[in-house]
Amino acid sequence: MALLSARPRKTESNRRQDLSRSMLVVVMVLLGLAWVGLWARGAWVQLFMGAELNRLASKQYLSAEFERGVRGRILDRKGRVLASGAESKSLYARPLEVAHVDSTARILSRLLDLPVPEVIKKLTTRKNFVWIKRQMEDKVAARIVEAHLPGLYLTTESVRLYPNDQLAGQLLGFVGLDDTGLEGMEKAFNDRLAAKSAEFVVQRDASGRKLYLDAQGQELDTRGQDVTLTIDSHIQNSAEQALAKAVTQNNGKWGVAVVADVETGDILAWANFPFFNPNSFGKVKSGAWRDRAALNTFEPGSTFKPILFAAALQNQVITPSTLFFCENGKWETRGHTIRDTHPLGWLTARGVLVQSSNIGSAKIGLELGVKRYYDALRRLGFGERAGLPTPGESPGILRDPKNWADIDLATGAFGQGIGVTTAQMTRAFLCLANGGVIKQLRLTLDPAVTPDAPQRVFEESVTEQVMEMMTAVVEEDGTGKRARIPGVQVAGKTGTAQKAMHSGGGYGEEYLASFVALVPAKKPKYFFMLLVDGPKPQYLGGLVAAPAVRDIAVETLAYSGMVPEGLQLAAKAPAPSNTPGAAGAAATSETNPNGQAQAQSQAGSDPSLPDLLPVKPLPPAGKTVPDMAGLPVRRAVEVLVEKGIVPVVKGRGMVVARQKPGPGEPWPTGENDVFILWLAGQAG
Amino acid sequence: MMPSNTKKENRGFSFLVFASIFGSLGLGLMLVWLNIERVDLAYEVRTHQTELDKKNQYITKLNVERDNLMAPARLRELARDLDLGPAQPGQIRRIKAE
Structure with missing residues (x-):
């Protein structure tokens, strides 16, 4: 009986256990299916949709940015800069965004030295974009920024500068606003000088700011190559x-x-x-x-x-x-x-x-x-x-x-x-x-x-x-x-x-x-x-x-x-060539094809020699040593060098204080003779 | 009743699972932290890059200004004001130092 009565209890327990197991199996199967489903979806997204999704994501937070370098320089043979590229600010307007045309025009006119009507005409145009002034000076650009004018924007452009102004102007030529050489060496070597472009991949943050997260493109040298001329400035x-x-x-x-x-x-x-x-x-x-x-x-x-x-x-x-x-x-x-x-x-x-x-x-x-x-x-x-x-x-x-x-x-x-x-x-x-x-x-x-x-x-x-x-x-x-x-x-x-x-x-x-x-x-x-x-x-x-x-x-x-x-x-020094009886007459003339003579005027003792820069007369170097006290040291040395003497200079200063041999003594002639100049003070 | 060996194996397995989960979590957090640092660094690099570009532009413009000040035509004018000019024949002395 005990056995008979115990049997149904076991069966009930077994039944519950079986039910629990079955439910557990079902849950496990469901979880397993869900798990498999997730993996399948993951595999689908990764393996089949991955490339497309990656493209869409990149488009959302990555962007390509083109950067243009600076035009190469033109140098002279000693490396002095004859032409150089730099950045410059240009001002443009979006006329629809300009709030007060008259006052804005007056401010711009004052800052840019432009006639007020001209500025008003630009600001009232129906276009969405209009240049106000291109390639302006930095200080002017800074004043425009300080003025906080709505509807006006500054952008950066490349400008060509020639630091020596007119030096070799026609030879160098110039570049247009689009940075293309139009004349001279700028045109002849445009391909070499021209700046190159590079494409950078940048990441944008939520506010659109660009961040360089990779070095892509950074290794490219976008600067144009220099040209060195044989010219000496x-x-x-x-x-x-x-x-x-x-x-x-x-x-x-x-x-x-x-x-x-x-x-x-x-x-x-x-x-x-x-x-x-x-x-x-x-x-x-x-x-x-x-x-x-x-x-x-x-x-x-x-x-x-x-x-x-x-x-x-x-x-x-x-x-x-x-x-x-x-x-x-x-x-x-x-x-x-x-x-x-x-x-x-x-x-x-x-x-x-x-x-x-x-x-x-x-x-x-x-x-x-x-x-x-x-x-x-x-x-x-x-x-x-x-x-x-x-x-x-x-x-x-x-x-x-x-x-x-x-x-x-x-x-x-x-x-x-x-x-x-x-x-x-x-x-x-x-x-x-x-x-x-x-x-x-x-x-x-x-x-x-x-x-x-x-x-x-x-x-x-x-x-x-x-x-x-x-x-x-x-x-x-x-x-x-x-x-x-x-x-x-x-x-x-x-x-x-x-x-x-x-x-x-x-x-x-x-x-x-x-x-x-x-x-x-x-x-x-x-x-x-x-x-x-x-x-x-x-x-x-x-x-x-x-x-x-x-x-x-x-x-x-x-x-x-x-x-x-x-x-x-x-x-x-050659003997004077204008002696009478020489091949030419005192007044020579030059041939021109028309047969018209034009005499070369001859003024002064030797007119053929153009005037030199004025040279102040030196103290006479006679038979005896002159008094050099008070002379600037340079003049004294000139006098002595003319006599073939290199003096020994002692002391500091610009003026000869005393000398050896003294004034009036004969010029030293021996190899071992020394001419000494003692210096002091400043030349008067 | 489970044998003691099986229990030990289960504990070891559980430890590995938890260690993996916490390890993954830790690595994930580190990845997030590194990304934040990376972005911060990128902002900083960007700021420095902008500053460097600006300084380089100043240097270029200052060089141009210096070249302009040192232009031979300008130096000639300054020299003329000071009564200086190119050396003419006879105005140069070369003295050898002993």
Whole structure:
């Protein structure tokens, strides 16, 4: 019974347990299904929808930002900045948001120096966006921010700055508001200088602020590459100042000046006048942008004669002593008349160049012949671009030799009927200065120019003879003696080219005065060329251009430490060349193609030497030692150095207090003698 | 009654489960904290970046201003006011120091 009665209780318990188990299993199954469902959903979201959802999420909190770098700089050969990029603020308005147009316009007018009606017109336009002022100064932008004007916003733009203002303005060119080079080097090297863009992925927070959470894009260099020119700012400035003086003092229209390094072919100065300031390119007429040194083709006139002489010497048509009859200043040939400025009789070839005789040159040209002259000109690079990166460089004008009549050859011999550029002339004269080897000109150091293989055009002996003749043009009674530099021999050639009339009817009454020089003459280091268009009343190259070239040369030599010392000057001082009976008369004249003579006035004891800066007279250095007490130490040392004595200076100060040997004593002569200066105090 | 070995195994298993849960929670909190720090740092970097850009712009503009002041044409004018000019031939003496 006990067993019978216990059995149903167990069954009930078992039934409950079974029920619990079943419910537990059900719950577990349900949970398991839910779990599986979650995993399945998770897998679906991750594996199938993941990419799309990721894209949508990224769009929500990530954004792409484009950043533009700064335009590259233009530097001179010493690393001085000629052009640099910077950021500048520009002001724009959303006219619909502007609350009080009149008061806003008055404030803007005062801050931006704009007429009130103009500002009102902009603020009342129906457009949603209008520029008020672009690329303004920082302090003006700061005042606008302080004014808290509704509807007005500042944005950042790139601006190009030229710290030297007008220095090499036409050569550098300028960039437009969209940061694209429009002229000059800015245009030629736009691809290199232009800033690059980079795309950054940034995360935005709730308020839209951008956060750089990754380094994506940061490693990209968005800055444009720099360009280093061969120009030297100081030599460029010297050339510009001398050029400006030559053009303005002689009432010229425009002028160009070039300085080049003979050995390397580097262009050190490339000057144009009138000047152009690229900082304000929009305020001048487009004619002011013109880089005449690169674009203009001109008839060189007599400055071309050394090239003729080199070709004639190379082809053994002449020697320096070959005689030519210069027809006493007027030669009628082939139905035309060629004139010299003053009557000249028999002259050696050397004399023809020194006296710049057109008739003698024409005769040399006719003996040389068209083919040989043309070949020499082509080998020197005339008739083709000189290869400088200046935009729009002219190839000059050199006609086919088949079209040359005898008279064309005769006039071409003295630089008429041929169109050249300053770059071509520079290249040709550097060839003469480099012993007859022609080299490529360089205007940039970086990017580096791949040089052409140097080619020999003339024998070295030929160029030596031409250089000697060109030296005589300046150092003897030639037409270029206003380019003389005491203590330094200068080789040069003047030019006074009559200008062809625009109407095409021959030559007019205007001239192009020019001068080329190679300094020092023995082993040239620098080449100088200067042109002045339309000078009047003086128009001769020897009067207009030669003194300016001399000024540039002196400053260039001083800058490069090549100016002769006082002692060297004393040792090298040449005998006066204007002695009566010398090859030239007391008043020399320079040839011009029109046959008009213009005497070079000679004032003073040696008019060929332009005035130097005033030098105060030194105390006389007689047979005995002068009293130097009270003299500034610099003056005292100058006196002693002139006598070949280097004093021992003792004490501190600027004034000589006493000396040994004393005043009136004989000059020390022995090697062991010592000259002592004791210093004290300040110079009065 | 469960054998003692099984009990021990269950305790060990439970410990691992709880340790994993708390470990995951801890790592999760750390991840959140690191993200907050990262964003804070990004704000800071952004501020410094802006400041650096501004300073670089000042430097660029100051360099331009310096170059403008040192421009050869301006120096020439200043020199002229002081009666100075390029050395002419004969105005230079080179004295060798002993």
